[in-house]
Amino acid sequence: MSRQFEDAQLGDMELFVLAADAASFTAAAEHTGMTPSAVSRSVARLEARLGVRLFMRTTRQIRLSDAGRLYLAQCRLTLSQLGEVERQLSRQQAQPAGVVRLSLATGYGRHRVLPLLPRFRQRHPEICLEIQLSNRNVDFAKDRFDLAVRARHQADSSLVARKIEDSELVVVASPGYLARAGEPQSIDDLRGHECIQFVLPRTGRCVDWSFIVDGQDVEVSTRGSITCSEELDGGVHLARHGGGLYQTSRFLVERELLSGELVEVLAPFGGRSRPFSIVYPSARHLHKRARLLAEFLLDNLGPNQGGHMRARV
Known part of the structure; x- marks a missing residue:
């Protein structure tokens, strides 16, 4: 859209209204x-642009022309509307209002983030949340999201990623499966077990399993006849019903471990974790309502990281 007004013209309008109200340039x-x-020069610029006389001038006084009276009414309306919009925006900054669009990794979103959001709404009742649960990478420009929370995100210099927390990984199985197939005692034992696979949407590849062996981080390709994609919870349900071993985040299976539906195995080789991060475009100014949500999640999920995030959002 081409510009209709130069930067100085709104100022000229304000001076015109002041001169009309006072009936005096002085x-x-x-x-x-x-x-x-x-x-006087400011008013003359307006008259030249409009091609009309706004004031009838004498050596002692000025008075509005017919065109000037018509233009004055419209100027008052325009300036009043602009002032009201600015006041509304200022009030929103004082008490943020509006919509924050948030995309969440499915399992992390359900188990870690969604339970907290009602409390965020109680603190900020004027902020509305639009939430998507998906493990696919977000196209911020196309999908108009403000924030995303992901475990793995594509390396992209146009995005900022701030870690919320490290989620511990565990390998689990049902008591029934372990009674049938035996409990693995070493990483090599995984070759003889049914290992439920999870496929990354971005790459289409099965996720390697992560362990610590002799103090070293190790990635292991496992094999299994059952493959899941999109939903991490799918592997948990399969494991609960005897489908095999499954490596996943501890928060996804805490309840089942407590109830005995699942049993942790290979604990001596555990200790690896997966970082979950808040992601947003680096070129975009993060508005206050989105910044408040980011800070809230960091304070409630990653207390040791909160101050660092707030300093850089």
Whole structure:
């Protein structure tokens, strides 16, 4: 869209209204700290642009022309509307309002983030949340998301990623499966077990399993006849019903481990974790309502990381 107004024109309109109200260039000048000649030139610019006389001038006074009275009414309306919009925006900054669009990795979203969001809404009742649960990478420009929370995100210099927390990984199986297939005692034992596979949507590849062996981080390719994609919870349900071994985040299976539906195995080789991060475009100014949500999640999920995030959002 081409510009209709130059930067100085709204200022010229304001000076015109002041001069019309005071019926004097001198009085308008005193009100603004300008010289009478500067106010006169400002009004002259408007008249030249419009091609009409806004004031009838004599050596002693000015008075509005018919065109000036019509233009004055419209200027008052325009400036009043602009002032009201600015006041509304200022109030929103004081008490943030509006919509925050948030994309969440499915399992992490359900188990870690969604339970917290009602409390965020109680603190900020004027902020509305639009939430998507998906493990696919977000196209911020196309999908108009403000924030995303992901375990793995594509390396992209246009995005900022701030870690929320490290989620511990565990390998689990049902008591029934272990009674049938035996409990693995070493990483090599995985070759003889049914290992439920999870496929990354971005790559289409099965996720390697992560362990610590002799103090070293190790990635292991496992094999299994059952493959899941999209939903991490799918592997948990399969494991609960005897489908095999499954490596996943501890928060996804805490309840089942407590109830005995699942049993942790290979604990001596555990200790690896997966980072979950808040992601947003680096080129975009993060508005206050989105920043408040990011800070809230960090304070409630990653207390040791909160101050660092707030300093850089």
